[in-house]
Amino acid sequence: MQKELPKAYEPQQYEDAIYKRWEDSGLFNPDVCIEKGVTDKKADYFSIVLPPPNVTGTLHIGHASMLAIQDLMIRYHRMKGERTLWVPGTDHAAVATESKVEKLLIADEGFKKPKEELGKEKFLERVKEYAQNSHDTIVNQSKKMGSSLDWSREAYTLDEQRNLAVRTVFKKMYDDGLIYRGYRVVNWSVKGQSTCSDDELVHVERQGKIYTFKYSQDFPITIATTRPETKLGDTAVAVHPDDTRYQKFIGQTFDVHNFADSGVDLKIKIIANEHVDMAYGTGAVGVTPAHSSVDFDMYTAQKTKGDEIDLIHVIGQDGNMTSAAGTYEGLTTVEAREKVVEALKKHDLFVGEEETIQNVGTSDRFGDVVESIPMTQWFINVNKEFQMGESKLKNIKKGQTVTLKKLMQEVVHSGEIKIIPERFEKIYFHWIDNLRDWCISRQIWYGHQIPVWYKNEENYCGIHPPEGEGWQQDPDTLDTWFSSGLWTFSTLGYPDLNAEDLKNFHPTSVMETGYDIIFFWVARMILMTTYTLGDIPFKTVYLHGMVRDEQGRKMSKSLGNVIDPLDTIKSYGADATRLSLLIGNAPGNDLKLSEEKVAGFRNFTNKLWNISRFIIGKIQEDTGYKIQINIQKPTPKTLADEWILGTLNSTLYLTSGSIEEFQFSGAGDILRTFTWDQLADWYLEIAKIEGNKSEILNYILNGLLKAWHPFMPFVTEEIWKGIHGDNSLLMVQKWPEFFERTKNDEKVFVQFNLVRDIVSVIRFLRSENKIEPIKKINVLVSAGDKIDLLKNNASIIKGLARLDKLVIQEKVEKPKTGVGFVVSSIEGFIDLEGVADVVKEKERLTKEITQLKGYVIGLEKKLSNKEFVDNAPKAVVEKEKRKLEEGTEKLKKLEQQLQSL
């Protein structure tokens, strides 16, 4: 037996040491669990791959929330005896990391253009150094949260193994023709000098102007634009094929001489396109194939029709006008816009301008408005048909013709992947419907370089560089989501398809991540995995929301409302931090968090600590009893014993069920109610009275600590050590057993509630009548047929309600100066020995009677309604009848009491 626990739980004193014990035990690693006989090697598996935090800085409260949720699942399943794996890792985050380091070098070290000044090699060294530091911080913080990650399997999206996986998948897709290099309009960030994918665009509303004009005096159609400078690149005007106003022009080409004084001659062909809205504006659209993805699509469509139009590239990668813009060459787009408008006005081609709100795409990393520019880049074709390889998917067979889009849709449609909350499935499908080819090449240095080499006119795609001299590797790197898309299997041994981990832990059980990256990441993992392995990456996707401040605002440095998990861990402990992120947190919903909430849970951890302290103390007093780790359910001796054992059982039942249904908040609530309201406030107080409960207390404490462990690993582990010594780890104890609820349980609950209600009502009357809690009072109870039940529990009632004398008879006489109460069929009186306030008592009774009357009348009405009696299920009708009987009886008794005053 260990020495006594201190009075208050101070997390800072224990947490690091506890984490070290866990880590040293090696039991975060499922292989070690099997070796040490903690887990059966034939048991089911449960695996999660941690969404790798970006190595751009430190963990924030959102990460903490993610860690808490995942660790809860992991610890629960580990205790259930499953082979449980949680793989840690970090993400190189390509653009994000590179631009962050660039900024730092500029701000702290006086560089102007760090990449140019340092050169590729030196610059990358600096990025790596930064990433390493960031990684170390992240690992340290994850440990502070108590995360039981298997560090022996840690991965990085840019390490050797992952690079091999990337190259392997790239080549496979290249060979299948799913990856292609093409000249297309892409999103170009001038500031970042790199492409970005459609999903990396953030649309913002901006005040702008829409200008209406004609290309030339004899041009038959008026068109409108928000960007006149791009009109220098117009090669067509699109109209709806059914538009009678313009039908006659379709197919004609108009020459525009010296457009807007640019010195450029335009050839504008009138083309038909169904997407043009006849009713909007003039019903005609100026087509700029080079600087609008929609127009580029029309350009491609024309090409396939064999009715080609030109593509003129007037905005360059520097964001300025190109030589194709004639005299406007070198001007910024804004300057050119003004000049074009001016020239149009001068030549009387200008029809008008109007204020409008336009939606522009900005780069989420660099923040600038992106330009649409045609460039040669690498893409993944999501619509191209190919023959499916090996497949474990339900509805897709080997050799079947599919597209990547179809794979992504199919696995969710079939239910092989379940998304929680369900509504995100709709959002997911909608996104896929609108998906275009994914641009995967980036013009930055930090990332996986594209495994393609060029020599003269030849190209070579391979996992390894080609033999021979003179090959140049493509300098571009891959979109960071390409490598994170492989995450569930690149961390488990891929490309070795026979890797033990891949066989043992894939598909992963759950992907727990934020709803904000469902497209970026979840969808891409599904794409990559179904394609590469012919299997799903995970069975369930659990999407959490964002952590916001107490007013629902985003946390940001500028608002000063950031809650740093390290701070709350320091002040209130990791367990309190975890609880505050778990309870009240529903999937897909944002969580409002305040420091007070964390403090509240700190109080709870302390409560649990003291509950344990009390129980341990009680057991220690019992010198004849030795505390046990594995204890069978003891035989109850009293009603209270039966009640608490039954309550613990149903608590475990509900908690386990809730965790498995991903209702973590509910699970925590149920446990909290048991711990505080039922165990501490009632049973422990009863234990003080009834005494002699070592075995039951031992059993309950074991169950309680186990059940709380996934939520609050630190405090529970520390208490466990206090009880069972440091040779035993709670972390790998078996999750407590629970049993089907029996009829007897129901009966016990009803009986115990009666006793409890009597105590409560006496306390209430004391409070109402201002009787000091210390003062001992006398109570007389007419117990009727409950006489045995009450007599058996008289000591509890006496003790908890602080009674001097308790008279229980079948029928008692009302004392002259007493206040009465009715609980169920039982009537009782507190003998106030001459101090009763009759007026007040009358008031109280009248109020209660009025309330009860309303209730009873309602029930009577309901039951006299024939339609209710005929249509409602029998059980419901019976229940209502019973309620009416009880209500009526109680009402009668209360009325008698009122009269006797």
Next chain:
RNA sequence: GGACUUGUAGCUCAGUUGGUUAGAGCGCUGCAUUCACAUUGCAGAAGUCAGAGGUUCGAAUCCUCUCAGGUCCACCA
């Protein structure tokens, strides 16, 4: 423009297939302090379940509309 989503006590939220006198935590009010815990205990007050219709024997729960928030998607030139 399309879609999704929320509105329950002062605040944060439960309320699982329609059947409770609508719940919890925090906060608030009153009382209590040697006996596990003041990071505590006991008791209490507080809600036309956003509004209006409808379906039903019965609606916080299902349907329609209105009002007020939030989020995502989108090529309205």
